[in-house]
Amino acid sequence: MPTVTSPSLNVYSGPNALVDFYDPDKCPPAPLVEVPEHPWREQGVRIYAKLMSALPAANVKSLPALNMLLRARESGELTPETKTIIEYSSGSTVISLGILANIMGIETVKAYLSNKTSPAKLDLLRMIGSTLFAGHAQPEPLDPNGGIYAATKDGQGPGAYNPDQYSNPNASFHIRWTAPQILKQLPDIKVFATCIGTSGTVTGCGLSLKRHKPDITRVGVCTSLNDRIPGPRMYSLLEPVTWFPWREAIDTMMEVSSPEAFEYSLHLCRNGLLVGPSSGMAMLGLFRFLERTMKEKGTLDHLRNEDGEIPCVFICCDGPFQYISEYYDKLPESHFHPIRNSELLGVDSYSYNLDWEMTPAEAHSILFWPKGPSNPSPRVPNDRGKMDFDSSSEVVVLDLRAEGDYKHMKLPNAFNLPIGRTQNPYMHPPTMVEIFKEIDGRVGLGASNDLVRCLDGKVVFTLGYDGHIARLAMSVLRNRGLEAYCIMGGVEEWETLSLAPFGMSN
Template sequence: MSHVPAANIKSLPALNMILRAQEAGEISNETHTLVEYSSGSTVTSIGIVAHILGIPKVKAYVTNKTTEVKLQLLRFFGLDVTLFGGPVHPVHSDPNGGIFVAAEEGKKEPGVVNPDQYFNRTNYESHMRWTGPQIYAQLPEIKVFAASMGTAGKSFILDASVASSSIGVATAPEDRVPGPRSLNVLLDIEFPWREGHDVVEEVGSFEAYEKSMELSRNGLLVGPSSGLALVGVFNFLAKRKESGTLDELRNSNGEIPCVFIAADQPFQYIGDYFKKLPSSHFCPVTNEELFTSDRYPYNMDWEVTPEKGQQMLTDNGGPAVCVLDLRNEDDFNASHITGSLNADVGARDLPNPYKHAPTLTDLFRKLDSRLSAEDAAFGAALKGRRVLTVSYDGNVARLAMSILRNRGLEAYCVQGGYEAGIFGAGMWTTVD
C-alpha cells in the first residue's frame, strides 16, 4: 500500500470519501475548499485527489509538532497549512483542536467541505471496497491479518470469517508513531474498530522504527507504522506459541499465512529514525567536520587551463584581471606574476586539502576570513575585479575561487597551479 498515489495507504480513503461525497451531493461544483485535520498522509492524499478532480483548494490542519520535512511535503503538494498547538492527537470534542475547528468550518463556510476522516464511515469502507478483496484474492488461505490503527480506516479490511485472527496494532501508552494512535485516543473515534479486530497489540515506537528500518534495508521500503504492524504480528504469534495454540492457525501445508499492512514509505520520517534509534544502528559519517566547511558552490566552468589563464592576462581587449597568488610569502617574493597580490595561508607543505579533511577545514576557515569583503587587505583590493587564483598545485586556488564566487566576484582558478609551469617568462617579477 506504500506504492499507491501519495505513497501511502490513505489515498484509498481519500478517494472514497470524496467520491461518495460527490455522489451524495455534499461536494458539488460550488465546492472550492476541502479542510482536514491530519497527521499528514490523509490530507496529502486528499490534496492529490482534489487536484485531479478540479477542487481548487485544500487546507491542511496539522499539529505544530509535525516535522519540518512533513511540512515541506504538504506545501510541495500545494496544501494550505495551518498549525495547531496542544495535543498531537486532539479529541474531536476539543474546541481548541484542529479536528473540531475543521468540522465547524465545513459546516458553516459555504463552499467548504470537511471530509472528516475520524467520523466518516466511507473512510474505512474504502478498504472493504478495494483493499480487502484484493488481499483475499491473492491469499485466500490467510490466517492472520494485522494493521496499525490510526483513524481506524483499516479495521474492516477483511471480514472476520476470512482471517482466523485479526490484529489491531496501537502505539504503546504515552508513545507516538506517526499515523497510528494509542488506545486512549482511539476511544474517542466512533468507528466500530473493536468489532474489526479479535486482538489488540500495543507496540512501542522504538520497536516500530527498528523493524521498519530492517524491512527497508532488505528492500521493502516502508515507514514506522508498517514496522509497528509487523511487530504486532510477531508479538501475537509469540503469545499463541506460549499458550500452546499456535498450531490452530496452520493451514493444510503447516504454514501460517500472515498479512500486515505496509501503509507508507520511510522517507518523510528519516529524521525521526535518528532521534528514536541509538547511533549504533547507523554507520558513522567519515569526515563529519566537512558539514561546516567548504559549503560554497563549485563549477567546472570556473576552472581554466594554464593556457587560458595566460590568455586572460594578455588579452588587452578584455576586463583587467587580478592574480591572487596563494603561495607562501617567501616564494612569492622570490618570483611572481607582475602586479599580483599575495595571500599566504601556509599552504606549501600541506597535504591535498580535498584528500585530507582537517586541512580543508582549516584552509577554508582561513581563506573565508581573509578573502571576505570586510578584510583590510583583500576587501577593497578585489572588489569589482576579475580574479585569477593560483597556488602551488591548483587545489588551494580552487578553494579560494569558490569562496570568492560566493562573495559575488568573477573568480577563476588555474588548473595545476604553478607546478604546471604556467605563464610566460615575460610576465614574471623575479628577485635573485
C-alpha cells in the same frame, strides 16, 4: 496519439490520466511482498507486507481520501463552488487530499494537524500547496479544544468542505478494494495485522476478511500508553471512536512502543521494503501475537493451513522519508554507522565548474598579451569554451603562495593571500576545514577588508603552488559574486612550460 489506459501495463493517458492513475479500479493491486527472513520462518509462518505505500500518493490514505471526495461529489456536498478542502490529519490523509484536490481543480486545502508532526511532513504538505494550522497532538475527536473540532467548524463555511475522516464511512473503501485484493493475492491467509489510527483500515479489512475467511485471526495494533507513533493511536484515544465498529473487526490487540516501531521499520527498510514506522509497528504486533499464542497454547498448529503453513499479512501504510529525523530521535546512535569525515559537512559548500578552470598557458596568454588600443586582450578559448569576461575587463591575480615566494616571483596585477604550501585539501579533510575557513573569512561573501576591495569588480585569476588551493579560492570568490578562474597546476606546472615572463618582478 490514441488515449490509452492499461492497468496491466500501468499506463494512463488522455485528459483523465491522473484521475485514472488514482482510481484503484484502473490500477494494478498494491503489491504483496513476502518478508523472507524473520524469527518465525522455521515454524512455517509466511509473512507478507501489503504495500499501501506503493499507491500513487505513497500512503494508505490516498484511497479513502479519493473515496470521500467521490462520495461527496455524488451526494452534492462537493460542488463546483467548493474552493477549499479542510481536514484534521496526522499527515497522510491531508497529503492525499491535497494532491487529489489539485487534480480535481479545488484551489485550497487547509490542514489542521498535530504540533508534533515531523518537520519533513510539514515541508511535504507545504510543498504540495496545503495551508497548515498546528494544534494539540492526537486529540479526542469530540474535544472542543482539538483540531478535529476546529476543522469541522471551519468546514461549515461557504465554499468549504470538511471530509471528516473520523466520521466519514471511509472504511467502505477497504471493504471494496483492499480486502478483496488481499484475498485474491493470498487466498489462504490466516492472520491479518494492522495498526489502528482513525480505524478505517482495520474496520474495512477486518470485517471483510472475516466475512470471507471465518477462520482468520485479526490483530489490531495500537501505540503504547502515553507514547506516540505517527498515525496510530493508543487505546485510550480509540475508546471514543464509536462510528466505526473497529472492535468487531479485531480478534486481539497488541501494543508497541515508538522505539520498537522505528527499529522494526529500520529493519524492513534495510532489507528492501521502504516503509514507515507504523509498518514496523504492525509487523512487531504480529510477532507479539505469535509469541503470546505460543506462550498460551504451546503451539501454532490451530493457525495452520492444510499444507502446514501460516500465511500472514500486515499493512504498510506509508514510507519512511517523512520521518527520517525521528528515527535518529527514537533510536540510539548504535543503530547507525557514523559519518566519516563529518567535519567536511560545514565547509566547501560552494559551486565548482570546469569552465572556471584554465591552464597556465591560457592564463599567460591573457596576462602578458601586449596591451594597446589596437591590440585588446584576447578572449582565450579553453578546452570547454571561452572565458566569460571581455577585453575591457581588468584582470588581477590572487596569489595564495607564502609571502616570501610571492615576493620572489609574482605575476602582474597580483595580490597576496599567504596560505602557503599545504596538503591537498581535497584529499586531507583537516586541511580542507582549516584552509576553507581561512579563505572564506578573508575573501568570502561576508569579508570586508583592503584585499577584497582590490578584487571586487575585477576578473580574478587564482594561483597557488599546484592548483588545489587556487581551485578552492575560486569557488569562494565565485560565491562572493566575482568572476574568478583558477590556474590549474599552479606555479609548478607554469614553470615546466618555461613561460619566460613568469618570475619577472612587477
